[in-house]
Amino acid sequence: MTAIVRGKSDRSGPGSRSRPARETRCERCALYARCLPLGLEVEALSSFDAIIEHPHPLKRGQRLMHQSQTFESLFVVRSGSLKQVVEQPGQRDQVTHFYLPGEVVGFDGIAESRCYGSVVALESTFVCELPFHRLDDLAEQVPELRGELFRCMSRELCNDQRMMCLLSGRTADQRLASFMLGLSERFRSRGCSPYCFHLSMSRSDIGSYLGLALETVSRVLARFQEQRLVSVDGRELCIEDHVSLVALAEEGAGRHSGP
Amino acid sequence: MTAIVRGKSDRSGPGSRSRPARETRCERCALYARCLPLGLEVEALSSFDAIIEHPHPLKRGQRLMHQSQTFESLFVVRSGSLKQVVEQPGQRDQVTHFYLPGEVVGFDGIAESRCYGSVVALESTFVCELPFHRLDDLAEQVPELRGELFRCMSRELCNDQRMMCLLSGRTADQRLASFMLGLSERFRSRGCSPYCFHLSMSRSDIGSYLGLALETVSRVLARFQEQRLVSVDGRELCIEDHVSLVALAEEGAGRHSGP
DNA sequence: TCGGCGAGTTGATGCCGGTCAAGGCTTTTC
DNA sequence: GAAAAGCCTTGACCGGCATCAACTCGCCGA
Numbered sequence: 250m251t252a253i254v255r256g257k258s259d260r261s262g263p264g265s266r267s268r269p270a271r272e273t274r275c276e277r278c279a280l281y282a283r284c285l286p287l288g289l290e291v292e293a294l295s296s297f298d299a300i301i302e303h304p305h306p307l308k309r310g311q312r313l314m315h316q317s318q319t320f321e322s323l324f325v326v327r328s329g330s331l332k333q334v335v336e337q338p339g340q341r342d343q344v345t346h347f348y349l350p351g352e353v354v355g356f357d358g359i360a361e362s363r364c365y366g367s368v369v370a371l372e373s374t375f376v377c378e379l380p381f382h383r384l385d386d387l388a389e390q391v392p393e394l395r396g397e398l399f400r401c402m403s404r405e406l407c408n409d410q411r412m413m414c415l416l417s418g419r420t421a422d423q424r425l426a427s428f429m430l431g432l433s434e435r436f437r438s439r440g441c442s443p444y445c446f447h448l449s450m451s452r453s454d455i456g457s458y459l460g461l462a463l464e465t466v467s468r469v470l471a472r473f474q475e476q477r478l479v480s481v482d483g484r485e486l487c488i489e490d491h492v493s494l495v496a497l498a499e500e501g502a503g504r505h506s507g508p
Numbered sequence: 509m510t511a512i513v514r515g516k517s518d519r520s521g522p523g524s525r526s527r528p529a530r531e532t533r534c535e536r537c538a539l540y541a542r543c544l545p546l547g548l549e550v551e552a553l554s555s556f557d558a559i560i561e562h563p564h565p566l567k568r569g570q571r572l573m574h575q576s577q578t579f580e581s582l583f584v585v586r587s588g589s590l591k592q593v594v595e596q597p598g599q600r601d602q603v604t605h606f607y608l609p610g611e612v613v614g615f616d617g618i619a620e621s622r623c624y625g626s627v628v629a630l631e632s633t634f635v636c637e638l639p640f641h642r643l644d645d646l647a648e649q650v651p652e653l654r655g656e657l658f659r660c661m662s663r664e665l666c667n668d669q670r671m672m673c674l675l676s677g678r679t680a681d682q683r684l685a686s687f688m689l690g691l692s693e694r695f696r697s698r699g700c701s702p703y704c705f706h707l708s709m710s711r712s713d714i715g716s717y718l719g720l721a722l723e724t725v726s727r728v729l730a731r732f733q734e735q736r737l738v739s740v741d742g743r744e745l746c747i748e749d750h751v752s753l754v755a756l757a758e759e760g761a762g763r764h765s766g767p
Numbered sequence: 768t769c770g771g772c773g774a775g776t777t778g779a780t781g782c783c784g785g786t787c788a789a790g791g792c793t794t795t796t797c
Numbered sequence: 798g799a800a801a802a803g804c805c806t807t808g809a810c811c812g813g814c815a816t817c818a819a820c821t822c823g824c825c826g827a
Contacts (some may be wrong), residue, residue: 772826782816788807795803
């Protein structure tokens with residue numbers, strides 16, 4: 250098998266397509282082991298490969314999707330990172346998710362056939378586009394893919410619940426500790442250093458995501474640095490004392506729980 | 509078609525099965541219009557019907573599932589209500605969801621094949637059990653069912669995001685206003701009164717769910733009553749001023765948003 | 768009938784974290 | 798090279814809500 254013929258012609262706008270030839274094959278992708286098609290048979294994998302489209306890369310600040318825009322595709326982050334932002338009338342924008350390479354963007358659009366929030370690139374970002382109707386067709390023929398889709402959505406439900414637990418009843422310190430440990434784990438599982446990494450999001454994004462003022466984020470990070478839990482230099486972060494950070498994140502607070 | 513033959517024998521415990529004969533047919537169920545099999549063809553519907561099991565009803569306080577227990581089935585609430593509780597080491601239990609008739613419980617168990625939280629009945633509750641592996645098989649043959657499953661999970665993702673927005677950055681008043689309006693809407697869409705209804709959960713459950721102390725819930729409800737927004741008598745709630753409640757819930761607060 | 772328990776209410780107190788404000792640093796733009 | 802715009806930090810202030818505590822009420826079982 251040499252060239253992959255795709256069924257769709259180029260479009261204009263941020264959704265316009267280019268078709269780099271070789272590196273679009275899943276089996277050659279560095280993320281293969283952490284991505285949706287994991288575990289597919291050779292034949293199924295090439296069917297999967299065949300429905301993928303490759304929009305132009307996004308620059309920092311560019312949108313992958315607009316809130317309320319018609320939902321058509323899921324996207325997988327190939328490199329870079331994104332944030333999801335929910336805009337509510339009369340309220341400050343709320344960051345609800347950060348997406349790293351290998352993660353799937355857009356499941357929340359399926360329900361109403363429109364994108365639930367806007368998704369914005371935090372840096373130069375490449376994605377793979379999976380037109381949902383074609384993915385759904387394929388899910389009929391390939392049980393493994395269907396299972397992976399269910400698992401992936403379910404995993405996101407679990408993560409959201411973790412987030413709800415975090416937002417409801419944890420202190421600013423604990424929220425930030427959990428946030429950094431969560432990022433650390435996500436980097437680790439992608440083969441990046443779990444101890445030193447770059448934050449592609451601003452303090453303001455972190456604050457919005459964690460339900461804190463950006464000033465609080467800044468202050469807590471400064472204090473963590475004093476306490477030798479982490480070292481921070483702008484957006485470069487090193488976790489210095491993983492054990493204490495975990496202890497802090499799991500620490501009970503208040504009368505109902507506790508040591 | 510007369511009797512439905514089910515593939516599984518009785519088990520013991522809260523999962524034990526009884527098989528009432530007639531009223532188990534989806535098409536006769538009062539919730540049919542709001543339930544998973546909505547829109548299935550006659551044939552598909554009877555296949556769907558055939559995989560449903562009917563565990564014994566739960567009494568108040570009984571568990572439908574235990575946290576970390578192996579995941580096997582989704583459940584649909586037939587009557588009554590439940591709460592999902594996540595227990596974390598050294599921390600107070602966290603209520604993450606309330607489930608009303610017609611809603612599906614258990615999607616978050618698919619990811620790891622274990623139940624993410626415990627699910628507890630808030631009153632006498634009947635459920636339908638859908639063994640997931642059989643549901644998945646059926647989803648292969650019935651695209652409409654597959655679509656409905658995807659949509660249903662996606663809808664839950666949207667709801668969780670709404671919840672995250674609520675927990676992150678809204679005041680106690682706004683959280684409670686949104687909570688009551690949300691319940692109201694859910695009752696309305698099931699044909700119950702959207703203005704007067706019974707709260708099957710305690711103040712403590714509400715507080716946990718909304719990230720507030722139970723005392724705060726009590727105080728805010730009392731104040732809402734003074735302000736003629738609602739009237740409360742124990743767990744009976746009437747919404748008196750829907751318009752103001754909506755205005756309150758959507759009201760911007762803080763420097764980043766408008767007045 | 769009594770005691771115990773869980774649920775709910777109400778008051779007093781204090782602190783965490785939001786808000787406002789000022790200033791520094793970096794990057795972008797003309 | 799200067800101006801402008803983001804982004805981040807740090808300080809001062811104070812208000813919303815958690816916490817602790819005391820009390821009421823209804824329910825259940827002995």
